[in-house]
Amino acid sequence: MTPASAGGTLHVPIDHHSAVQTAADQARALAWQCRMPGALPDQAAVLASELASNISKHAYDGAVFLQPSPLERGLDVIAVDQGPGIGDIGLSLTDGFSTTRTLGAGLGAVHRIATAFTIRSDAGHGTLAHAQLRAPHAPRPPADVGALCLPADGQTACGDGYALAEHDDVRTGLVIDGLGHGPDAAEATQRALRTFHSCSDAPLPDIISALHRALRHTRGAAAAAIRTAAGTAEYCGVGNIRAAVLTPQGVHRQLTGDAGIVGYHHPRTVSRTFALPRHARVVLYTDGIDPRWTHTPSTVQLRLPPTLLAASLVHTRRRSRDDATVLVLGPHPGTP
Structure with a gap:
């Protein structure tokens, strides 16, 4: 299990049946930390337990990711695997449906309990599921934004981070990669995030x-x-954080930052403005993600919603010895 830094992502590999209980316990604890009221912590545990149990029973190479939702408006429970996929998603969401002679709560319970639920499954590409839970009357997190942020294996502090701000019809995102990893990198990143929030417009x-x-x-x-x-x-940008613009047809554009280190050598930065094609998504990612994913992204990945795309990249392309962050901004609500 990889611990989450403040505002980061908790990674629970589902490599043994005991990991199902671990995922449930960690989801409940995170909900308490997020001060979710009433029965919501127990509901978060159910979501994590059911999604992890499906991986344990039916798939392999799976994991559950737990985190506060973007803008901290809820809790995300995300499950990914490399299993055989689900033949009939609609049927699997029906209470009582089971292929393993169990009670058949599974995805039906997740669909019923979650405030919002998204699932994609494809033969040969496994299943990705995102269950979001939020308090009644809480602001809705933006559905067209997804992000995951994990520390390197063995680290409790993450030197990466991301932030998001919304002003009227404009959305601004930031991704930070503190040099190295560990507490010193995390200190630089947290200071950068606080600064961003003071001047995000x-x-x-x-x-x-x-x-x-x-x-x-x-x-x-x-x-x-x-x-x-x-x-x-x-x-x-400055440094080795990369950006890619994706459309359903492929990688439309790639960008890299200017050479330098923020805090040491700051070149004169010039922003670049470009048109976003219809249905395009912008992906920002640190060097904890292997950039070769842009060479041959699968047709499945190109069509994933932002949160599931971020989870897919972290699960399949993460360099576990480094901190890793992916931020995905989907088509803006006002895009024609």
Whole structure:
């Protein structure tokens, strides 16, 4: 089990039947940490238990990811596997349906309990499921945003991080990769995230400059900011955080930051503005994700919703000896 840093992602490999209980216990504990009221912590445990149990019974190479939802408006329980897939998703969501002679609660219970539930399954590509839980009357997290952020194996502090801000019809995202990993990298990243939230509506080059000033007495970091509005995007970055624009047809565009280290050597950054094709998604990811995924993304990945896409990349392309973050911004609600 990989621990989650503040606001990060908890990773529970489902490699033994005992991991089902571990996933349930960790989901309940995270819900308590998020101060979810009433029966919601127990409901979070049920979601994690049922999704983990499905992996344990029917699949292999699976994991459950647990985290606060983007903008901390709920709790995400995400399950991924490399199993045979589900032949009839609609039938599997029916209470009482079972292929293993059990009570058949499974996905039907998840669908009933979750505030929102998304599932994709494909023969040869396994199954991805995202159950979101939030308190009554809590603001709805943006459905077109997905992110996961994990520390390197053996680390309790994550040197990566991401942030998201919304101003009217404009969305601004930031991904930070503190140099190295561990507590010193995490300190630089947390300082950068606090700085971002104080100036998230500024021009993107000004945001990067503000981060540079804030990180002068830290280890330093790579940083990339993305801003999306209807049909357009703007990118600005320093260091080795990469960006890819995906459409259902393939990789439409790739971008990298300018050479430098935020907090040490800050080149004059210039943002790049470009049109976003219809149904395009922008993916920002740190070097804990193998960039070769952009060479041959599967047709399944190209059509995944943002949260499931982020989970797929982390599960299949993560370099476990480094911190890893993926932020996906889907088509803006105002895109024609």
